[in-house]
Amino acid sequence: MNTTPEQEHQATTADDEVLVSVRNLRKHYGADSFLSDDPVKAVDGVSFDIHRGETLGLVGESGCGKTTLGRTLIRLETPTSGEIRFDDTDITTLSGSDLKQWRRNAQMVFQDPDSSLNERMTVGELIRDPLDVHDWKTKSERDERVRELLEKVGLSENHYFRYPHQFSGGQRQRIGIARALALEPEFLVLDEPVSALDVSVQAKILNLLRDLQSDLDLTYLLIAHDLSVVRHLADRVAVMYLGHIMELGETERLFENPANPYTQSLLSAIPEADPYAESERITLRGAPPSPRNPPEGCPFSTRCPTKIRPEKYRSVDDDVWRAMEELRGILRERARTDRSIAMIARELLGLETRLSDIDEIVEEVFGGVDLPPELSTHVDRVVHEVTDGNPEAAQSYLKREIGGPCDTDTPEYYTVDDDGRSSYCHRHTAEYDPPSPTLRSE
Numbered sequence: 080m081n082t083t084p085e086q087e088h089q090a091t092t093a094d095d096e097v098l099v100s101v102r103n104l105r106k107h108y109g110a111d112s113f114l115s116d117d118p119v120k121a122v123d124g125v126s127f128d129i130h131r132g133e134t135l136g137l138v139g140e141s142g143c144g145k146t147t148l149g150r151t152l153i154r155l156e157t158p159t160s161g162e163i164r165f166d167d168t169d170i171t172t173l174s175g176s177d178l179k180q181w182r183r184n185a186q187m188v189f190q191d192p193d194s195s196l197n198e199r200m201t202v203g204e205l206i207r208d209p210l211d212v213h214d215w216k217t218k219s220e221r222d223e224r225v226r227e228l229l230e231k232v233g234l235s236e237n238h239y240f241r242y243p244h245q246f247s248g249g250q251r252q253r254i255g256i257a258r259a260l261a262l263e264p265e266f267l268v269l270d271e272p273v274s275a276l277d278v279s280v281q282a283k284i285l286n287l288l289r290d291l292q293s294d295l296d297l298t299y300l301l302i303a304h305d306l307s308v309v310r311h312l313a314d315r316v317a318v319m320y321l322g323h324i325m326e327l328g329e330t331e332r333l334f335e336n337p338a339n340p341y342t343q344s345l346l347s348a349i350p351e352a353d354p355y356a357e358s359e360r361i362t363l364r365g366a367p368p369s370p371r372n373p374p375e376g377c378p379f380s381t382r383c384p385t386k387i388r389p390e391k392y393r394s395v396d397d398d399v400w401r402a403m404e405e406l407r408g409i410l411r412e413r414a415r416t417d418r419s420i421a422m423i424a425r426e427l428l429g430l431e432t433r434l435s436d437i438d439e440i441v442e443e444v445f446g447g448v449d450l451p452p453e454l455s456t457h458v459d460r461v462v463h464e465v466t467d468g469n470p471e472a473a474q475s476y477l478k479r480e481i482g483g484p485c486d487t488d489t490p491e492y493y494t495v496d497d498d499g500r501s502s503y504c505h506r507h508t509a510e511y512d513p514p515s516p517t518l519r520s521e
């Protein structure tokens with residue numbers, strides 16, 4: 080079943096009260112600049128709700144837009160377009176004193192407590208700072224509040240006059256958390272809150288965050304690249320790729336049975352607890368494309384192991400098809416950089432040897448596979464165009480001839496379980512086989 084943008088990512092039951100509601104949110108960097116570069120589409124149209132009291136995990140590879148999304152939700156960044164509602168108030172375009180006033184409601188805990196704490200301020204001053212900035216109650220009430228916060232995060236009153244450098248990493252993160260809690264926010268963005276800490280300290284900080292959540296009725300967006308941290312703490316998880324949410328649903332169900340090919344690939348990279356367990360590893364090809372120049376169609380199309388082929392090529396041998404996609408990958412990379420096609424091919428194919436021209440590259444890519452005549456014609460045309468100095472023409476020729484729906488059409492969100500989980504993939508339509516970690520071809 081597909082959904083309208085309004086229904087996207089709802090995974091909601093009747094008594095879940097929505098605290099943060101996000102619709103079609105975009106944050107493009109450089110969109111307002113007159114420089115010729117394309118904008119960086121860090122967040123490129125996301126819609127979801129965060130329910131009061133829940134922890135929504137946000138995962139995805141480096142650079143996919145997690146921090147930008149977190150910062151935009153609490154208006155440390157101004158959205159390029161779309162809507163953010165907080166407790167039913169539209170905060171998308173708040174500015175000036177209205178924004179300052181609203182900011183009390185939502186705070187951020189940063190990855191690296193060292194860089195977010197001013198070393199010249201005492202711990203007490205650091206925690207009191209947001210109270211001073213917002214002119215919160217009287218001076219003695221602020222001091223009292225700081226003492227209360229120190230205790231809440233597992234530090235003691237005696238720490239008031241010490242400096243951050245006198246503390247361990249875990250204690251400094253406790254200071255960061257106390258500072259974020261000073262103004263009694265309802266919502267916290269936790270941006271990699273434990274990834275800079277020793278493993279032995281991580282569990283203590285995660286437990287503190289969980290206890291604070293239930294004591295203070297907090298709602299969290301938890302950004303983490305460590306999937307086990309998210310699995311441990313999050314009620315639901317959103318999986319992000321190249322500025323889009325690919326899948327969003329209840330944590331345990333999503334980890335047990337990922338629906339989207341990107342989630343399947345991401346999770347299959349985690350070592351199994353049981354090394355003898357049968358599971359097929361999916362190796363993600365290459366790096367994600369640049370968010371300045373994302374692919375048309377599905378954002379994951381350039382790396383998807385279960386990308387849909389055009390009907391007439393469905394019976395082509397998997398190895399042949401993989402080689403065709405490899406050639407496309409080389410041409411695509413050539414189109415977005417100034418590097419020579421030989422250099423790119425060497426890098427993408429992981430070769431030490433020198434490949435000097437397109438003939439040698441083709442030989443390397445297709446060596447050992449039996450190319451059927453209709454595909455051979457396409458490869459000849461590519462060689463011809465590249466030799467004539469037109470790699471872009473070769474790229475668009477191949478896209479036209481062997482591209483499928485994933486290359487040209489934007490997917491929709493489909494509800495994929497009875498708990499409202501949603502997934503962004505063409506394969507959820509009845510026309511195609513559903514995505515499956517072991518599926519290689521139609």
Ligand SMILES: Nc1ncnc2c1ncn2[C@@H]1O[C@H](COP(=O)(O)OP(=O)(O)OP(=O)(O)O)[C@@H](O)[C@H]1O
Nearest residue numbers: 108119121140141142143144145146147148304370
């Ligand atoms: N202020 C900025 N100006 C221009 N581009 C930016 C800015 N901040 C982030 N970006 C770009 O936006 C994209 C998303 O970055 P972001 O930091 O949100 O990703 P991330 O998923 O949090 O990555 P990581 O896990 O490495 O922190 C990246 O390509 C990044 O280079």
